[in-house]
Each structure stands twice: as structure tokens, then as C-alpha cells.
Amino acid sequence: MKIIMANWKMTPPALGEARRLCIQVEQGLLQVARDNLTIVLAPPFVFLPLVQHCLHLAHLGAQNVSAEEQGPYTGEISATQLQQFNVEYVIIGHSERRALGESDKLINQKIKIVMRHGIYPILCVGFGTKKGQSVAAIKTIIKKQLRLGLSGIGSTKLTIAYEPVWAISRGLGTGKAATPKHVAEIAEFIKSIAPQARIIYGGSVDAKNAASFANENIQGALVGGASLVASEFLEIIKAFS
Ligand code: PGA
Secondary structure, eight states: OEEEEEEOTTOOSSHHHHHHHHHHHHHHHTTSOOTTEEEEEEOOGGGHHHHHHHOSSSEEEESOOOSSSSSSOTTOOOHHHHHTTTEEEEEESOHHHHTTTOOHHHHHHHHHHHHHTTOEEEEEEOTTOOTTOOHHHHHHHHHHHHHHHTTTOOSTTOEEEEOOGGGOSSTTSOSOOOOHHHHHHHHHHHHHHSTTSEEEEESSOOTTTHHHHOBTTBOEEEESGGGGSHHHHHHHHHHHO
16 A cells, blocks of 8 residues: 655645645545555644644544654644544654654654554655765665664554755755655665565655656655645546555
């Protein structure tokens, strides 16, 4: 099963826009063949109830989770709380969270906690890599993130998103996607370390380039900017279906 996950990040700013986007995606999904695809929307936490309410043809995801089960952790959201909204997927270790200081150890704890709750983790790797860097150097970084992130965890029931930080469309990245050849090479490498994991690509995926990433090792995409325009997101889904 392939997976296409929308990472809305800290957008849209207003509730009305989130509602509109959600409805547009839901209506568009009615027209799209998606037997072999899992579609997930990961809105900001505060929009989870809204998206849960207006989305029936896709699954609900979150962009983060606390590494703690419960307790006095100001500003954190627990796996149990996410389950109240039927959140089934959580993005863990995104570059934008690693840039805020999340360590591989914390990421490992988060993966373990969501797995205990039956929530499916999407582990992102690729933070710290640089555009133009040798493939060998990139592999060394990825290997470490996988070794520490997956410590004590098998690679079943897990998706690994290769997201070279420089390829992200806004903020930390250049807005230029990695080449399909590069993505295929790194996916094969990830597969050799985590053979049972599903591997997806993220970083400036759009309607035009999405099809070029689909191969036997790339089972979907993590989509940021392009997921905020329903028509664009639906085209990406079609490219993988
Ligand atoms: P992008 O973001 O598609 O806007 O590059 C992907 C991500 O950061 O998850």
C-alpha cells in the first residue's frame, strides 16, 4: 500500500481556510482511484477536530507528539490525546522539529510511544544533509538517524520519509526537489537497513514531478506546500495511484 501524506505545517492561518481546503480535498478524492493508496492529512493540532469532522475519505495524521505518556508538560500533546480525534499517523523527526533541537533519542522515544498506542509513525530522515554533498556523506547521516531513531524497534509497521532538508520548499530548503535518481539511490540504501519499512520521499513534491519519484522502493510522498492547494495535492495522489 502506498501512502500520500499532507503536512500542512503551521498553515492555513484561519479556520475558514482549513475548512475550505479540507472540503475541497474530500470532494476531489471522490473522483480519484485510490484503492492502492492511503491518503493522510496532517493539519496543525488545533484543526484536528475540524478535519476529523469534514474528512471521511482520508486518514488523520499529526505533525508531532509528546515523548511522554502524561504529566506536567506545558505545550505538549500526548498520544492518548491524539487518539481522541482518531489520529492514526504521526510525523516524527521532521527536519523542522530537529532544527528546534529534537534529538535522535527523543525521536526514538516518540516512535516507541506512538507504536504502543497503535498509531503509525512516519519517521523523517535527511536533516543535516547538504545539497551537493557526496552520497557517501549523506548515507552516513541517514544511517546514524536510522540506527538511533529505530533503536529497539523493528522496521515493520513503519514508514520512513527520506526528506533531504535542502529540498524542502519553504523555510529550511531551497525549493528544488532532489533528483529521482538521488532519491532512488538513498531509498535503496534505507531499504538495506530497514528492509520491512515503507519508504517515501518528501521535499518540493508537486503535481509536475510526483510521478518521477514513484518506483519500486518509493511507496509514496510527504507533501508540504503543494498539499495546501487541493487540485495540486489531488494530482500528486493521481501520480502515485
Ligand atoms: P515541501 O515540504 O513539500 O513543502 O517541500 C515537505 C515537508 O517538509 O514535509
